[in-house]
Every structure is written in structure tokens, then in C-alpha cells.
Amino acid sequence: MTRSTGGADIGVYGLGTMGSALAMNLADKGFRVAVSNREADWIADFLTEAEPLAEQMVGEADLAAFVSAIARPRSILFMIPSGAPMDSMIAAITPFLEEGDTLIDGGNADFNDTRRRSQAFEGTGFHFVGMGVSGGEEGARHGPSMMVGGTAHSWTALRPMVEAIAARFQGEPCVDHLGPDGAGHFVKTVHNGIEYADMQMIAEVYGLLRDAGEQEAGAIGALFESWQAGPLSSYLIEVSAAALQTVDAQTGQPIVDVILDQAGQKGTGRWTLIEALKMGQSASTIEAAVGARGWSSEKPLRVAAEPLLPSGTVGTDLPSADDLERALLAGRILGHAQGFRILSAASEEFAWSLDLARISEIWRAGCIIRSSLLDDLAEAFRGDLPMGQLILAPRIIALLETCIPSLRRVVAVGASTGVALPALSAALAWYDSIRRGRGSANMIQAQRDFFGAHGFARVDAEGKHHGDWPALT
Numbered sequence: 479m480t481r482s483t484g485g486a487d488i489g490v491y492g493l494g495t496m497g498s499a500l501a502m503n504l505a506d507k508g509f510r511v512a513v514s515n516r517e518a519d520w521i522a523d524f525l526t527e528a529e530p531l532a533e534q535m536v537g538e539a540d541l542a543a544f545v546s547a548i549a550r551p552r553s554i555l556f557m558i559p560s561g562a563p564m565d566s567m568i569a570a571i572t573p574f575l576e577e578g579d580t581l582i583d584g585g586n587a588d589f590n591d592t593r594r595r596s597q598a599f600e601g602t603g604f605h606f607v608g609m610g611v612s613g614g615e616e617g618a619r620h621g622p623s624m625m626v627g628g629t630a631h632s633w634t635a636l637r638p639m640v641e642a643i644a645a646r647f648q649g650e651p652c653v654d655h656l657g658p659d660g661a662g663h664f665v666k667t668v669h670n671g672i673e674y675a676d677m678q679m680i681a682e683v684y685g686l687l688r689d690a691g692e693q694e695a696g697a698i699g700a701l702f703e704s705w706q707a708g709p710l711s712s713y714l715i716e717v718s719a720a721a722l723q724t725v726d727a728q729t730g731q732p733i734v735d736v737i738l739d740q741a742g743q744k745g746t747g748r749w750t751l752i753e754a755l756k757m758g759q760s761a762s763t764i765e766a767a768v769g770a771r772g773w774s775s776e777k778p779l780r781v782a783a784e785p786l787l788p789s790g791t792v793g794t795d796l797p798s799a800d801d802l803e804r805a806l807l808a809g810r811i812l813g814h815a816q817g818f819r820i821l822s823a824a825s826e827e828f829a830w831s832l833d834l835a836r837i838s839e840i841w842r843a844g845c846i847i848r849s850s851l852l853d854d855l856a857e858a859f860r861g862d863l864p865m866g867q868l869i870l871a872p873r874i875i876a877l878l879e880t881c882i883p884s885l886r887r888v889v890a891v892g893a894s895t896g897v898a899l900p901a902l903s904a905a906l907a908w909y910d911s912i913r914r915g916r917g918s919a920n921m922i923q924a925q926r927d928f929f930g931a932h933g934f935a936r937v938d939a940e941g942k943h944h945g946d947w948p949a950l951t
């Protein structure tokens with residue numbers, strides 16, 4: 479199986495969808511790659527499939543031989559499931575490492591695990607990198623966006639390779655060293671939270687057109703396709719348009735009509751929320767998207783409830799196509815604003831000094847959430863940013879002025895027709911919360927003091943105060 483020894487520039491362990499594609503991308507860019515996989519039989523199959531690039535690869539089933547095949551100091555990239563499998567692989571490979579070697583976890587890992595592993599590596603002479611990779615199989619093969627967290631030493635070793643294989647936006651590689659330990663995986667997690675929100679809002683518009691508008695999948699797909707020429711232009715709209723216009727070979731129906739309405743999830747959306755809540759951040763659009771995937775899994779309950787619970791009104795006029803397009807743009811802006819606020823809070827919490835402009839820039843190509851909006855966000859972050867808030871950047875305010883009225887109209891139609899638009903509605907409520915100088919939390923404080931003597935601050939005096947509340951009979 480071995481085709482050459484000792485001189486590989488990098489090792490890739492885990493030849494599933496992502497690992498195979500990244501190994502081929504690296505070989506395509508002229509790097510020599512050692513590859514290995516838990517299921518050893520797959521190594522030979524992969525090398526056969528990788529021809530002619532296999533000439534630059536060496537396959538080793540044995541871990542010691544795999545490590546030996548890589549030139550020192552070694553860079554070893556793991557593309558395997560997060561959590562326990564990664565811990566087991568670290569334990570298994572560490573005995574074969576030497577001073578200066580770096581292990582890279584390129585999977586979707588919980589950044590808390592990455593921080594723990596990075597700390598465990600401190601003082602060992604080995605290095606640990608948590609690297610978020612986005613772009614799916616196609617991106618991994620031809621140019622992903624990558625978010626690197628780890629030591630400066632590891633970045634120096636890794637940089638030429640990841641810059642060579644990354645997607646490019648106007649010639650610039652969509653990869654950067656974002657900070658130490660868990661910074662890269664945290665940014666990837668929030669990327670996925672934004673991805674969940676964007677996917678959900680697109681699905682909501684599809685649902686509104688299908689259920690309130692009784693439109694066929696192909697027609698909705700054609701509408702989405704037309705939006706690719708405007709400000710909504712993005713990979714996710716492109717994918718959705720193409721999926722809606724794809725016909726199932728078995729039935730001749732639109733394929734989306736035969737796909738069960740239960741969405742999978744592997745954890746990154748939920749992690750985004752958990753970390754947001756820990757830092758006191760509201761990420762209501764992302765929460766709605768995670769919650770909607772949860773509702774999707776409760777199919778039997780939904781089927782049972784449909785004939786029992788009162789519905790919305792029929793016959794309401796649908797929003798115009800322009801309104802739907804602008805509502806989605808507003809939702810996308812607000813979903814990103816929530817994500818970037820979480821990144822900003824984490825940057826402070828963990829002293830990462832995250833460069834939010836740079837993060838927007840490396841998301842402009844290669845990754846799943848790439849969109850023309852990210853170019854606007856990158857420029858907004860590089861320009862005047864009142865109170866450090868993306869949503870207050872003049873460029874973003876100008877965009878919101880054009881699309882918030884549409885979001886209001888679309889949410890109103892969803893409410894009256896009884897078509898659930900949880901992420902779009904949450905985005906609008908989040909927007910209306912942030913722009914309201916005097917909110918309604920004075921009522922919460924009155925309730926808390928009434929039942930629990932928690933005290934409240936007054937608008938006209940310093941200090942903590944209590945109400946002279948009446949006794950309830």
C-alpha cells in the first residue's frame with residue numbers, strides 16, 4: 479500500500495467525506511500527503527479513487543507508520559467526529575509524536591473540548607490546533623473557508639498549506655489564524671448557528687409560499703433562482719433554488735415533496751445558543767432555527783395536532799415577491815448581527831481579540847454561508863461602527879431601511895395565515911427590542927420586587943429601591 483515514505487508535508491487521518499476531499503485538495507496543490515483511516519480497507523480504495531493524485535500520497539493503516547511517513551515537525555489533520563473519537567485518537571497517536579508536532583482537529587468540535595485539549599498539550603512540546611472547516615465536500619475538495627485557532631508556532635507551520643487549499647475571494651485566501659486554543663472552533667460554531675438561521679428563514683419563505691400560496695416547488699425554486707441576481711445572492715439560496723427544481727427519479731415529483739419533514743442536527747446550532755446564553759446574549763433567530771429542527775422531529779405530535787388545533791385564516795393576500803426577498807435579507811442581516819454579537823462577547827470573555835472584519839472576509843467565499851451580504855458586513859466592520867455594533871453601522875442601517883418594512887409585512891401574513899415563521903418573527907422582535915430606548919423590563923422589575931423583594935433601580939434616583947406594593951386579597 480505504501481508508495482513513498484518519510485517526506486509527507488501533512489498527514490490526514492479520517493478519509494470520510496471531508497478528509498478525503500481535503501487530502502485530494504492538498505495533493506492537488508502539490509503537497510505530499512500521508513493518509514490513514516480507522517477502517518483500514520478504505521485506505522487502498524481511497525488511493526485508487528484519488529488517482530492520479532495518489533502519486534503524491536502515502537497510505538498507512540498502522541498509526542506509527544502513518545506518523546513516521548510525515549516530515550518533522552509534523553502537521554496531522556484529523557477529520558473525524560467530534561467528542562470521544564477525537565479524545566481516543568489523541569491518546570492513541572500521542573506516543574508516536576515528537577517535539578514540535580501539531581495535531582489539528584478539523585472537525586466540528588465543541589470549543590470547550592478544544593480549549594481543554596490545548597491546555598493538556600501545553601508544556602508537552604506538542605501543539606494542538608482547532609480548525610473550523612466550512613464548505614462541505616465540494617468546498618473541502620476545491621477551496622473551503624477555514625477558521626484556525628492555536629499557537630503562533632502551529633499557524634506558521636500550517637499557513638502555507640491552508641492558504642494554498644483555501645477558497646479565494648478577489649485573490650485573498652479565505653483562511654486565517656483567529657486566536658488561540660478554541661477560537662477557531664468557536665467561530666466555526668457561530669458560523670453554523672448563522673447557517674441554521676439562514677436555512678430556517680429560507681425554509682419559512684418556502685413554507686409560506688407552499689402552504690398559504692399553494693405554489694409548486696418548481697415555481698418557488700424559480701423565484702429563489704431569480705434572487706441570485708440581487709442582494710440575497712448566496713450559496714444557500716443557490717442550493718435551495720436548485721433543490722426545489724430537482725425532480726425525484728422514482729416518482730417524477732419534485733424531490734422536496736418526497737423528503738420527510740424532519741431535519742437532522744449534529745450540535746453546532748445548539749452549542750451556539752448554549753454559549754450565547756452563558757454570556758447573556760440573545761440569539762433569538764438562531765434559537766428559533768434550532769427549535770424549529772426540534773419541532774420537525776416531533777412529527778407524530780404535529781400530525782395529531784393539525785386537525786385539533788385552530789388554524790389561521792385562509793384567503794389572506796400573500797406578500798409580493800419583492801417583500802419576500804427583502805424580508806429574507808432583513809432576516810439574514812439580523813441573524814448575522816446576532817452571530818457577530820456572540821463572537822464579540824466571546825472575544826471579550828476569553829481575551830481572544832477576534833477580528834470581526836477579518837472573520838466576515840474569510841466567510842465571503844468557500845463556506846456554506848457565503849453571500850454578497852458578507853462583503854457589506856466586512857466593509858461595515860472596517861468602517862464607522864457606533865458602540866461596536868454591526869447593526870448601527872451606517873451601511874447596515876441603510877440596508878435595514880429598505881427591508882424592515884417587508885419583514886413586518888411577511889411576518890404579519892405568517893401570523894394571520896397560521897404559517898409558522900419562527901426565525902423571521904424572532905428576527906423582527908430582536909430588531910424591535912434593540913431599537914426601543916425604553917423597553918418593558920420595568921414591568922418585569924416591578925413583578926420581581928412584588929413577589930420576591932428583589933429591588934429595582936429608579937429612573938430618577940440612584941441606588942436600589944422597593945415598591946410599596948399592596949397586599950393581595
Ligand SMILES: NC(=O)C1=CN([C@@H]2O[C@H](COP(=O)(O)OP(=O)(O)OC[C@H]3O[C@@H](n4cnc5c(N)ncnc54)[C@H](OP(=O)(O)O)[C@@H]3O)[C@@H](O)[C@H]2O)C=CC1
Binds near residue numbers: 557560562613615744
Ligand atoms: N460533511 C460536512 O459537510 C462537514 C463536516 N465537518 C466535520 O468534519 C468531520 C468529519 O465529517 P465527515 O467527513 O462529513 O464524516 P464522515 O462520516 O464522512 O467520515 C467520518 C470519518 O471519521 C472516521 N471515524 C468515525 N468514528 C471514528 C472513531 N471513533 N475513531 C476514529 N475515526 C473515526 C470514519 O472512519 P471509518 O471509515 O472507519 O468509519 C471516517 O473516516 C466531523 O467532525 C464533521 O462534523 C465539518 C464541516 C463540514
Ligand SMILES: O=C(CO)[C@H](O)[C@H](O)COP(=O)(O)O
Binds near residue numbers: 611613614743846
Ligand atoms: O459544518 C457543516 C456545514 O458548515 C456541516 O455540514 C454540519 O454537519 C452542518 O450541521 P448540521 O449537520 O447540524 O446541520
